[in-house]
Amino acid sequence: xxxxxxxxxxxxxxxxxxxxxxxxxxxxxxxxxxxxxxxxxxxxxxxxxxxxxxxxxxxxxxxxxxxxxxxxxxxxxxxxxxxxxxxxxxxxxxxxxxxxxxxxxxxxxx
Amino acid sequence: xxxxxxxxxxxxxxxxxxxxxxxxxxxxxxxxxxxxxxxxxxxxxxxxxxxxxxxxxxxxxxxxxxxxxxxxxxxxxxxxxxxxxxxxxxxxxxxxxxxxxxxxxxxxxx
DNA sequence: TTGACATGAAACCAAATGATTTCATAAATA
DNA sequence: TATTTATGAAATCATTTGGTTTCATGTCAA
Numbered sequence: 001x002x003x004x005x006x007x008x009x010x011x012x013x014x015x016x017x018x019x020x021x022x023x024x025x026x027x028x029x030x031x032x033x034x035x036x037x038x039x040x041x042x043x044x045x046x047x048x049x050x051x052x053x054x055x056x057x058x059x060x061x062x063x064x065x066x067x068x069x070x071x072x073x074x075x076x077x078x079x080x081x082x083x084x085x086x087x088x089x090x091x092x093x094x095x096x097x098x099x100x101x102x103x104x105x106x107x108x109x110x
Numbered sequence: 111x112x113x114x115x116x117x118x119x120x121x122x123x124x125x126x127x128x129x130x131x132x133x134x135x136x137x138x139x140x141x142x143x144x145x146x147x148x149x150x151x152x153x154x155x156x157x158x159x160x161x162x163x164x165x166x167x168x169x170x171x172x173x174x175x176x177x178x179x180x181x182x183x184x185x186x187x188x189x190x191x192x193x194x195x196x197x198x199x200x201x202x203x204x205x206x207x208x209x210x211x212x213x214x215x216x217x218x219x220x
Numbered sequence: 221t222t223g224a225c226a227t228g229a230a231a232c233c234a235a236a237t238g239a240t241t242t243c244a245t246a247a248a249t250a
Numbered sequence: 251t252a253t254t255t256a257t258g259a260a261a262t263c264a265t266t267t268g269g270t271t272t273c274a275t276g277t278c279a280a
Contacts, residue, residue: 008127011124011125011127011130012125014121014125015121015122015124015125017118017121020121020194023198024198024201027198027201027202027205028201028205029205073198073202075199075202078195078198078199081191081195082192082195084130085188085191085192088133088134088137088183088188089185089188091134091137091138092137092183092185095137095138095139
């Protein structure tokens, strides 16, 4: 029950508004931790923690380059979330289809 | 900063694995709180709280019917999350396009 | 090699979260 | 009407979370 999907970490990563803002930043350009932190009213360690959580959810990838760490968007995490939603939508649409069929059958029966 | 979007509540609602499992259940059929709770190894009040959080995120709608409360999937919450992801993807794709253009220009310049 | 710079890591803290138990209320049923 | 049934609400608790400060480490540059 409540299967431990890989998408679990992605959902967790996107749950925080600061992290979503970070994702929005990284969608436009790659950034070091310091670069990202400069955009928020919190300390660098706090931002670094957020980045690690995003990495755990495969929402970003981190590449060490010298003493810097380049943070880059990773489409995998967002894709996992999107696919989960699409799966739910599939079931939901199937239900709507059944409802429509039932109504039509009802109409035919009078 | 970190704009308080309506989708905030939807992301929050989907962050918990139990709540995602509830969404999966409700995608197949509407259920009372008791029905939902029967699927989990936790008390009904706990499940009721989860349902209220899902409702706050517009992931479900709750309709009172007599002494029962029918919980039904609401596509709005999932749509909000999907749209946010699509927006990020748009920026990301734009960047990939720019990168491709830059590489082609580089090739042409020698 | 010395110093500045980017980051990691650990200890710590307040607030939020997920869950419980207990009691109250309102509606269906015998 | 009396009783069961479905839910709401409040108090409580342990854990997680998001943040801080402080200190250590590794890398670039003068």
